[in-house]
Amino acid sequence: MKGYKMRLNFRHSLALTAVVCAGLSAATAAEAKTFKWANSGDVSSMDPYARQETFLLTFTQNIYDPLIRRDKDLKLEPALATKWGQTDPTTWFFDIRPGVKFHDGTPFTADDVVFSLNRANGPGSNMGSNFVSVKEIKKVGDQRVEVTTKYPDPLLADKWAAIVMMSKAWAEKNNAVNSADMTKNEENFATRNAMGTGPFMLKERRAGEKTILVNNPNWWDKPTHNLTEVIFTPVANPATRIAALKAGDIDMTYEVPPADTESLKKEANVKVLEGPETRVVFLGFDQERPELLESNIKGKNPFKDKKVREAIHRSIDVEAIKRTVMRGQSFPTDLMVAPGINGYTKELDKRPALLKPEEARKMIIDAGYPEGFETGMDCPNDRYVNDEKICQAVVAMLAKIGVKVNLRAQTRNLYFAKILRKADLSPGETSFYMLGWSPAQTYDVHNVFESLIQTPNKATKKGQFNAGGYSNPALDKLADAMEQETDKAKRDAMIKDATKLYVDDFAYVPLHQQAVVWAARKNIDLVQLADNTFPLRFVTVK
Amino acid sequence: MTTPSNNPPLLEVKNLRVEFPTRRGTLLAVDDISFDIAPGEVLGMVGESGAGKSLTGNAIIGLLEPPGCIAGGEIRLEGRRIDNLPYEEMRKVRGARIGAIFQDPLTSLNPLYSIGRQLVETIQTHLPLSAAQARTRALDLLKEVGIPGAETRIDHYPHQFSGGMRQRVVIALALCAGPRLIVADEPTTALDVSIQAQIIALLKRLCREHGTAVMLVTHDMGVIAETADRVAVMYAGRIAEVGPVRDVVKHAKHPYTKGLMGSIPSLGVRTERLTQIDGAMPRLTEIPEGCAFNPRCTERGTRCLVERPDLMAAGTSRAACWLHDRGGVGAPLMAQRSGGETVDA
């Protein structure tokens, strides 16, 4: 955890200065301040439970408020719940903030809390996975809600920082009691309209074209922004988005391709904000099939041999990828989890030294492949930053050590349909693949173990995204134990052991954390959070 | 047949030269020809294809297709020079003063315009008439050229008319602006014989009634004999003989005209074998010195090889042949054998 602290100070100071001058300017600025910003994709719906996707969650949190929200350092702080905690290992309580009103003036009550939590767990909602441990939610008096869980769940508060509160009355009046259910084919009022308690109100919503928010004058919290109107427009083409920022048609762009960061830094009235994203991009091997799908080697699967995996791992020069392909916009890592996430063990994050091509080639030959071997490789070309170009670089690096790689890059839907495990958890159609993962919900490492590294198991629903089928019984046992261990020290020890297991085994080839790059005009002050969320309440226009 | 009156000629062509500058050298297609057409007179222009008769017609209308151009000489219409007029001036002459009829009626009319619209357009271009007046004039013309049911058919389209009917429409178009002269370039060639006779009779009647002169270009001696007042026989871009049609047909003065007339069967005279002129007309790039016809001429002499004869008096006509010159043709020579073909094989 220490490493994380150190990097934070620099970011911390930056954030502090932003708040200070924000405070100052908020006081003086009275007249209308419009803030125009753009992103590559549109927010897919106004319904806060439509999709558990960072962009949708951060956008809707400008209109709705959660019980508990995260501050600038991603620490939990009170929002619509003034106090919360566990009365016993399986019971949580939340005290409701009094005197809060929805945008239409109706009061915010405990009933709204219970309704919202049940809606978030209801049909059509995407947030179901945050309620796996929940048994019952009930109102206890006007100011408190109690939740009983099937088994002790220390992380419930963390998970529910993403669940915002909706108005029960409004939902019932406008047939928005449940989120839009794809299978029923009828529209849901909450998809295009919103009724929250948040700092901004939804004025106009034209999907794929323009979404306009206006300031909520009677917000329960003290506004730390000076905006009167916010106009959000999706601009898919990166070149157009950058040009629009330079031309002043937009004040800020949420996503900047690394290639353009250098030129934007040189722009007179534009400033660039960079920071590591909690997502780790890594390469995985098919360690399950007896022989690889597209290989000249029959009867043997090279990737099952740890020596081969090590040779490959230590031939991929992530620093070179950072320098040219990512143009410096990446943070190399050797762990499957990013700093800033609970369970990141800094001392294990040491990448073994690069091998010279001859050394690696010799390791491959010693492993029983005199002329090296051939394998297919699958990559997305529009999912992660520079995904296709990174794979091309890896193909070049492995060609030097006798591993001939046939690359196939596809758009994400074709890609994920091909490589992910099937419904019955049978392996996907790939031998060597790229994937990115960020435990967005819980900000805890267990999610990584449970989804990526544990052996795929239909019954326990573990290892859903372990596309390569890596299997390490010892690690499986540790991961299950850490799920319910409430003693922090014991839990940390388990995490450390499990991490050491997959690192020594060269189970995966972690590459880097992507850089979150935003760009804004000089007259805009805003705060960039590590989890790539963008609360508008920290924006001030000078 | 109107006798040529002695008032000033309607059309005077003096020493007209038409050249085609091409990369292989300049081709002289019409070589210094002169002739006149009197008002109301029908002048026939006859000769093998490639003799330059159509080009003369185009030159008069001022529609020579590039790269062809008038390289010399003058063309005067009613005393006024029209060969060097600026485009806009010449445009006003065309249609109003000189009409034209082309060979193929199937392609001479714009397929997308009704015949009425094409007539009215031409009339209004040249005559200060309102649309209604122009339309009645068009109707009269259509009746004159013998289009049955003109009132309904005026709004029909060209493809709804037969070849003969379309040629009648073309004649109406040529006459609709009241021109003094019509240049008819092979007007009957594309029609079958029975329709030909009707069109010729129609053309003669209309010209006589409107007092319009006609320059009738054709290779069909029968049409000429029947229609023309005077006829000019062209050979290799020059006029070989010109004169009243009866004299030229009956008493040809130029050897080429004799050969031409000899090759036409006629009902009156019983002939076993038609005479045939050996060889072929020279290409424009290989026109011989002296008289152009000399290689094929049976009565040629040494003078014909070197000196080019101009038109000279020969009886009632004029012929470009030294036979009619006091100096004669010089020492007689046999006709040049052409390609081993014997005359009496």
Place this chain on the structure above:
Amino acid sequence: MLAFILRRILQSIAVLVAVGLVSFSLFRYVGDPINAMVGQDTTMEEREQLREKLGLNDAAPIQFLRFIGNAARGNFGLSYRTSEPVGRLILERVPATLELSFCAAVFVLFVGVPMGVYTGLYPRHWSSRLLQAVSLIGISLPTFLIGILLILVFAVMLHWLPSFGRGETVRIGWWTTNFLTWSGLKALILPAITLGLFQLTLIMRLVRSEMLEVMRTDYIKFARARGLTNRAINFGHALKNTLVPVITVAGLQLGSLIAFAVVTETVFAWPGVGQLFIQSVQFSDIPVMAAYLLLIGLFFVLINLIVDLLYFAVDPRLRSQGGSARVAGH
């Protein structure tokens, strides 16, 4: 004439059914939308259940029939990406694409045809050669490059025109139009030029080659011999005969503007059906793709019908012959 229209309508229905069948057999290969619809941690089993409930595993004809059944009742299903009704999603975006294509078509016709006529009338003149070479630029650079270059010059450097988007639009009933606001009009300029540039080159060259041939015909020579003015000959007789054969190709090219709009709309973030289609392909948003393809199929069928009827109006030779035989040109 009525028989001809009826026959064409029957054929059009056959075309739409064919388009529907091909589309749905195609959707199996566009990738799986489920992964993008569910949260990161949804188990594989749940994803399969959702796929089953959405009927994605059924055979193509069954999916098509179900789609048509719902479509007949005006329900085109919800978009997998934005969970909005596809019908309204498309209805909101059709005006943007139609207005953009209309402006591009106007640009093509009022610039392309005169250029074609000019280069046809004076082929040897240096200006014609220059026009021909310049017009080629439109097709030698990819559309997305031309778009970006125009934005860089006119929006970033000169600040004359907006760099993206539709600007202010006025809503009349369900239709939103650009034409009534100054910023809307300005926003139309660059995308319309980018979209129209390729068709401009094609139309110009077709008009030129047709004009060259018409100028050589006998009826033009006869018209000149009748002393008609140049204007009457060039723009009356010649132009009309030139445009008749060009109409079919022009009708189709302007129709394909819609298909071409896909790239232009993405570059200019123009909220039309083209951009929606690209997003739905990348997202394998099947209901949107199905509705889009049927809309485009209907559109092409209409364009062809209009072009054929236009033929009858313009070419008298067809009117008398009737039937679908079309005699074009001189």
Place this chain on the structure above:
Amino acid sequence: MAVASGLSGWLHRVTDSDVWWSFKSSPMTVAAAVATLLIVAVAFLSPVLAPHTPFDPASLNLSDGLKPPVLVSPDGEWAFPLGTDDQGRDVLSSIMYGTRLSLVVSLAAVAVAMVLGISLGLISGYFGGAVDAVIMRVADVQLTFPAILVALLIDGVVRGIISVKRHDEIAIFVVVGAIGLSFWVSYARTVRGSVMVERNKEYVQAARVIGLSPLLIMVRHVLPNVTGPVLVIATLNLGLAVITEATLSFLGVGLPSTEPSLGTLIRLGNEVLQSGDWWITVFPGATLAALVLAVNLLGDWLRDALNPKLR
């Protein structure tokens, strides 16, 4: 000797003919011909001429990445005259190999489209009636599907029929087929329009009277008359084919991205256009522009020269 004289005789006949004369006399056409020949020659000789082998991953190393063209800035290298892209590929060699790939794909695709389009256009125009209606309606269906979807369909179907071990074995056929299939309609419609005009002309009826088979009539008599507009479309389609191939490779159904075609080079470069590495997209873009410009100017001249009516 006979051959030599025959050859020189032929050569003489060509250089004397009007077509050659009209070619010689227009400088722009000569320049276009030279440019086309140059680009095609360099492309197909790329294995010999290219200083590097951009398609062989082993020869690339990232440290050479993002070098600017040597003439423009000091830190360029003569080893990479036009600079390198972010994979360390020499831009000049990539253009050579890429152009060869694009030429092969687009020429094959345009050929497929022409053969398909012209034959269907001839049949539908000549026979008319039901045949014409069916072909034209198939054309309508085809027009609805952009090349992208056609490619996805072919890729899926082919993969279903023959179990393909590696994708790039069939990639080139999929791309050529997809582009060819989406281009044939414009040929068919143009040819059909012209055939319906020629069909009523006397010379076709005459040919029919003397008993020539319809196929012979169509190919020998009717086809030469439609070469004009077909040539216009073919030359325009060439440029479009290169760009469509790039879009297909973006969707993963085109050629593998480790062997970028000219169109893919432009697409990859376009993403970094504003980032200062302008040369990655400008040079391939200029090459494509030059190629398409030259081919179309050549097409214009050829159409005018071969068109009997315009002589």
